Amino acid sequence: MTTSVRQVENEDKSSWQELYGAYLKFYESESVESSTELLWNRLIKDAPEIQGLVAVSNGEVVGIAHFHYQISTWSDTSHCYLEDLYVAEDARGKGVASALIAAVEGLAIQNKSSELFWITKENNTVARKLYEQVATLSDFVRYEKKLN
Numbered sequence: 190m191t192t193s194v195r196q197v198e199n200e201d202k203s204s205w206q207e208l209y210g211a212y213l214k215f216y217e218s219e220s221v222e223s224s225t226e227l228l229w230n231r232l233i234k235d236a237p238e239i240q241g242l243v244a245v246s247n248g249e250v251v252g253i254a255h256f257h258y259q260i261s262t263w264s265d266t267s268h269c270y271l272e273d274l275y276v277a278e279d280a281r282g283k284g285v286a287s288a289l290i291a292a293v294e295g296l297a298i299q300n301k302s303s304e305l306f307w308i309t310k311e312n313n314t315v316a317r318k319l320y321e322q323v324a325t326l327s328d329f330v331r332y333e334k335k336l337n
Contacts, residue, residue: 191246191247192244192245192246192251192252192283192284192285192288193244193245193246193288194242194243194244194245194288194289194291194292195242195243195245196240196241196242196243197232197233197241197242197243197253198233198243199233201243201250202229204243204249204250205229205232205241205243205250205253206225206229208250208251208252208253208275208277209225209228209253209273209275210225211275211277211278212253212273212275215275216310228255232255238257239255239256239257239272240255240256240257240293240296241253241254241255242254242255242256242289242292242293244276244280244285244288244289246280246283246285251276251277251279251280251285252274252275252276252277252280252285252286252288252289253273253274253275253289254271254273254274254275254289254290254292254293255271255272255273255274256269256270256271256272256293256296256297257269257270257272258270258297258300258302261303261304264303266301266302266303266304267300267301267302267303268302268303268304268305268306269293269296269297269300269302269304269305269306270306270307271290271293271305271306271307272307274286274289274290274307274316276289281315286316286319287319287323290319290323293305305324306324306327307320307324308331
């Protein structure tokens, strides 16, 4: 399976929407049409607020990645946060996630970021096998407080 990775394009909307919906379902969340539309619009702007990549295999979009840059209080460089990464079930185990991560890494390096990071659920064991091959597990603990 040959996979290419590129910026998301207007023509990708229906494929992207299907994968993004599956991603949300995987994390036991539901798609909210207004939020999904807002994200899509952020991804396809001329100067995107959130960067979006798609992985394409045999002409079909089989994976998505969303990321953005954050300024750091610890350095004079930015950090790149890979916020969403999802691969279609039938394309898993074929290098798609690795290709998406590598593409984000390359763009983060071009942007002179000093760190690429992401989070996942502790029980996401399949993805974590890959993540532990390409990155270092942090010892930070994440806390959340919902504000609405």
